[in-house]
Amino acid sequence: MTHMTPQEFRHLGRQAVDWIADYWETLDSLPVAPQIAPGRIRGRLPDHPPTEGQPFEALLGDLSDVIVPGLLHWQHPRFLGYFPANASGPAVLAELLSAGLGVQGMSWVTSPACTELEQHTLDWLVELLGLPDHFRSTGPGGGVIQDTASSALLVALVAALHRAGKGSVRREGVGGTQYALYISPETHSAATKAAIVAGLGEQAVRHVATRPGTQELDVAELRALITRDLDAGITPLMAVATVGTTSTGAVDPVADIGRICREHGLWLHVDAAYAGVAAVCPELRWLNDGVAQYADSYCTNPHKWLLTNFDCDTFWVADRSWLTGALTLLPEYLRNAPSESGEVTDYRNWQIPLGRRFRALKLWAVIRWYGAEGLRAHIRQGIALADRLAGWIGADERFELRAPHPLSLVCFRLRTPPDADRNEANLRLLKAVNATGSTFLTHSTIGDDVVLRMAAGGVLTEERHLREAWQCILQETEAMQGAQADARPRLP
Structure with missing residues (x-):
């Protein structure tokens, strides 16, 4: 067995960084998505692991020849699906530093700098996004970096159960109490999964209708469903308001939902995974309407639109005692004087896993490299590109816009003759x-x-890439409509 020496690491590390830089430089020339059959990649890999160690250069060669042809390139300038999964230079370099440090940040004592940098960086982000002061580490709430918004939603649900049951759920489980979770059809599926994982089951999930045109949650129906559950002896537990839904980018009326939650004692979780980071721009602070007054928990994903590579979900609570009260366990092997003093934060009590990576390092690097103005410029560029695209769509009578587009997501569809299957x-x-x-x-x-x-x-998408994508759509539309015309029966 031979460990990689620091000298070898230095030499090979430069090759790895060069490989990444070359990949970014040539992305524009690569197909965005692989056109391969299932099993193709495994078919090109050896059936058995190597008996003897192999040089790192061989791995880089296989990375180029075997792996890259099988990738969907999320950093490609014409990748316009799902939401962005940005990987910027400073974030990638900081991720390398984090891996090299090998920090285990489960408790303050296991790496004080890991915990305190996370607290400080999240306090910076509270300021940058215009979030309420009680989300700061110095207030009654506080923030933590989760892996994804799905995990944030799950721990919010656990905290809501702890509060609703006044601690009994932690000891006894939900028992015979029936709880209800209120979401809309536009809410991320993570909410339903959280109900399943938490033991409430899908039967606890209430689907509140959305308003036509805006796809925002219908507040009147939310109130009606809560009343119905109360009459049936069911405990309304939590409502999820989404700021920037996955399907269309819709924004739920957080303040109106919050007033109902406050009236009936529900926990309000605001899922701003996609859109929340846009509030770094002062003109978009309307995205935070109602959060300060009513949100018990809130999350947004810098790993989507704020130049921080996956995974990095920032999650805040208004009162951390419900979260830590639900999740704190202290086995003997984790006991230490700083934790028992109550003067430090142990982030293992803010999440489901025990272990945690040094995620704050890459977010810290991004904020320092770009600064507030750089982050704002990136958000504004995405919105400007979406506006340009919407203009092209609106000017072409073959297409129609199908949802508002206040941010960087545009939803549209092809018009078809009345007798055609438009969805198909x-x-x-x-x-x-x-x-x-x-x-x-x-x-x-x-x-x-x-x-x-x-x-x-x-990160790499410019107007020319969007124009090329639009031209591709037009060409395929013309080809499809031409084929349909050729297939029509002709008069003899």
């Missing part, structure tokens, strides 16, 4: 565009209608 036509267009390899889109539904989604905001 839009799915066929999506498949044709993605099959070209030059552009990648995704789809969703609004009501019964299939819509195509284009999400700007990637």
Whole structure:
């Protein structure tokens, strides 16, 4: 066995960084999505592990020849599906530093700098996003970096159960008490999964209708469902308000939902995974309406639109005692004087796993490299590109915009003749565009209608890339409509 020496690491590390830089420089020339059959990548890998160690250069070679052809390139300038998963230079370098340090940040004592940098960076982000002061580490609440918004939602639900049961749920489980969780059809599926994991089951989930046109949660129906559950002896537990839904980017009326939650004692979780970081721009602080007054917990993902590579979800609570009260356990092997003094934060009590990586390092690096103005410029560029795209769509009578687009997501669909299957036509267009390899889109539904989604905001995406993607859509539309015309029966 031979460990890599510091000298070898220095030499090979430069090769790895060069490989990444070359990858970024040549991304524009690569197909966005792989056109391969399932099992193709495994078929090119050896059946058995090597008996003897192999040089790192061989791994880099296989990375280029075997792995890259099988990737969906999330950093590609014409990757416009889902939401951006940004990986900026400072974040990647900080992730390398974090890996090299090998820090285990489960408790303050296991690496004080890990905990305190996380607290400080999240306090910076409270200021940058215009979030309430009680989210700061010096207030009654505080923040923590989770892996994803799904984990944030789960721990929020656990904290809500702890508060609703006045501590009994922690000791006895939910027992015979029936709880209800209120979401809309636009809420991320993580909410339903959280109900399953927490032992409430899908039966606890109430789907509140959305308002036509805006796809925002209907507050009147929320009130009606809560009243119905109360009459049936069911305890309303938590409502989830979304700021920037995955399907369409819709923004729920947080303040109106919050007033109902406050009236009936529900926990309000605000899921701003996609859109919350946009509040770094002062003109977009309307995204925070109602958060300061009513949110018991709130999360947003710098790993989507704020230049920080996955995974990095920032999660805050208004009162940390409910969260730590639900999740704190202290086995003998974790006892230490700083923890028992109550003067430090042990982040293991703010999350489901025990162990935790030094995620704050990359967020800290991003904020320091770009500064507030750089972050704002990135957000504004994504919004400007979406506006430009929406203008092109609106000017073409073959297409229609299907949802508001205040941020960087545009939802639209192809118009078809009245006798045609419009959903089938839009799915066929999506498949044709993605099959070209030059552009990648995704789809969703609004009501019964299939819509195509284009999400700007990637680090490398410029207007020319968006224009190229739009041209690809137009070309595939013309090809599809031409084929349909050729297939029509002709008069003899």
